[in-house]
Amino acid sequence: HALPRAVLRLAARRGDLQGRITVEASSGADLTDLFNEIRARGPLAATKVGHTTARHASVREILTSDALVTTRPRYGAGILGRLAAWSATDITHPVQPPSLLVVEPPQHTRYRKLVTRVFTARAVEQLRARTQSIADSLLDSLDPTNPVDLIETYCGLLPVTVISEILGVPHSERAKVLALGAAAAPSLDMGLSWRVFRSVESTLSSFDTWLTQHLDALRANPGDNLLSRLITAREDGEGLTERELKATAGLVLAAGFETTVNLLGNGIALLTQHSSQLEVLRSRPDLWANAVDEVLRYDPPVLMTGRMCFADTTIAGVPVRRGQFVTAVLAAANRDPSVFDNPAAFDVTRPNARDHVSFGAGRHYCLGAQLARMEGEIGLRSIFERFPDLRALPGARRRPTRILRGFERLPTQLY
Numbered sequence: 071h072a073l074p075r076a077v078l079r080l081a082a083r084r085g086d087l088q089g090r091i092t093v094e095a096s097s098g099a100d101l102t103d104l105f106n107e108i109r110a111r112g113p114l115a116a117t118k119v120g121h122t123t124a125r126h127a128s129v130r131e132i133l134t135s136d137a138l139v140t141t142r143p144r145y146g147a148g149i150l151g152r153l154a155a156w157s158a159t160d161i162t163h164p165v166q167p168p169s170l171l172v173v174e175p176p177q178h179t180r181y182r183k184l185v186t187r188v189f190t191a192r193a194v195e196q197l198r199a200r201t202q203s204i205a206d207s208l209l210d211s212l213d214p215t216n217p218v219d220l221i222e223t224y225c226g227l228l229p230v231t232v233i234s235e236i237l238g239v240p241h242s243e244r245a246k247v248l249a250l251g252a253a254a255a256p257s258l259d260m261g262l263s264w265r266v267f268r269s270v271e272s273t274l275s276s277f278d279t280w281l282t283q284h285l286d287a288l289r290a291n292p293g294d295n296l297l298s299r300l301i302t303a304r305e306d307g308e309g310l311t312e313r314e315l316k317a318t319a320g321l322v323l324a325a326g327f328e329t330t331v332n333l334l335g336n337g338i339a340l341l342t343q344h345s346s347q348l349e350v351l352r353s354r355p356d357l358w359a360n361a362v363d364e365v366l367r368y369d370p371p372v373l374m375t376g377r378m379c380f381a382d383t384t385i386a387g388v389p390v391r392r393g394q395f396v397t398a399v400l401a402a403a404n405r406d407p408s409v410f411d412n413p414a415a416f417d418v419t420r421p422n423a424r425d426h427v428s429f430g431a432g433r434h435y436c437l438g439a440q441l442a443r444m445e446g447e448i449g450l451r452s453i454f455e456r457f458p459d460l461r462a463l464p465g466a467r468r469r470p471t472r473i474l475r476g477f478e479r480l481p482t483q484l485y
């Protein structure tokens with residue numbers, strides 16, 4: 071992923087799989103045929119930079135391997151991005167250390183334990199009623215008589231409002247923090263243009279300044295929010311460092327912008343395309359939680375992830391050498407016919423929908439999985455219950471991202 075776009079495009083033209091995945095993903099195309107082609111090339115397919123896979127078992131093996139790590143070269147605008155990294159300051163960045171996403175044991179073990187103490191299932195359940203009232207008030211403010219873009223008016227707002235509660239952002243500062251978060255959020259994707267890269271870096275620096283003040287304010291005056299609890303969390307007498315706290319808050323905010331919005335958008339798009347599935351949910355509302363997992367399986371918000379090999383190893387019986395890059399195509403593993411019957415069917419009653427790998431696996435398994443599932447269930451169910459005749463209008467547009475997969479616009483008629 072760290073390769074410049076021009077190199078990837080050239081590689082794609084020559085048929086290289088890694089090049090094709092990244093180029094075709096950012097075009098928003100349907101990737102089913104490409105996934106089948108990668109799967110047909112065996113448990114681990116060679117690419118110009120390493121290996122890739124579309125098989126469920128291999129994806130799990132990659133994500134749980136001790137020889138493969140998340141640490142990667144600084145992402146960004148290809149060579150220019152890496153040049154900029156030489157002069158980089160130590161501002162916190164969602165995909166740079168000490169972000170949880172890219173540190174490894176032993177640091178990761180202690181750090182993750184501390185964060186998990188606060189992000190418990192109980193803490194998420196306590197946010198359920200609040201999430202419902204946020205969804206209800208967003209739905210109240212929609213104008214049902216005119217077409218609306220649901221990404222802008224609903225899918226994008228629900229997750230970030232919930233995250234603002236988690237981070238204890240005071241109401242008076244929400245608009246400012248949301249603006250900073252929105253501008254910094256592309257940092258989770260790869261291969262940004264130079265212009266976007268520069269703007270993201272400068273926003274991250276403003277966000278860092280705001281966070282320093284915010285953490286001081288919460289220390290002086292803790293509130294009933296997860297970030298206040300994270301500040302005081304201790305494991306064997308040790309807490310998170312200031313930079314770890316900031317990195318976690320930044321990553322949680324970026325995840326709020328870039329992932330759950332895709333879950334809601336992809337879900338609305340899928341359910342409007344499959345009205346028979348909506349009928350099933352009308353007669354069996356207890357299936358909404360399963361429907362969210364089926365959306366996650368069928369059109370996952372994070373298309374793929376990658377690992378760097380730091381010690382020679384084998385994955386699915388294939389040798390992987392130190393320094394090679396391995397991609398795990400989560401979206402393709404979710405269509406593996408050896409795990410999912412009739413994988414191309416979108417079926418909200420699927421008994422093993424939860425076996426998808428859309429939240430990853432192993433030590434970096436998504437910290438926000440329960441939160442995202444809860445928001446997905448409330449967000450999707452509430453809108454379809456309020457507006458049962460909701461219809462998609464022409465003009466839906468996918469986002470031109472490589473790693474993340476979702477809609478930029480979703481024009482909709484509510485009645």
Ligand code: HEM
Pocket residue numbers: 133140170171172182321322325326329330333370371372375376427428429430431433434435436437438439441442
């Ligand atoms: C990690 C997906 C929502 C916080 C991950 C990973 C995936 C993922 C695939 C693992 C990446 C890898 O192994 O390379 C998703 C999806 C979401 C979602 C599909 C929404 C539908 C959230 C939310 C939060 C969050 C709402 C905020 C609480 C994190 C964190 C990690 C992570 C902190 C890093 C965990 C670690 O490295 O130990 N997520 N995520 N995610 N996610 Fe999520």
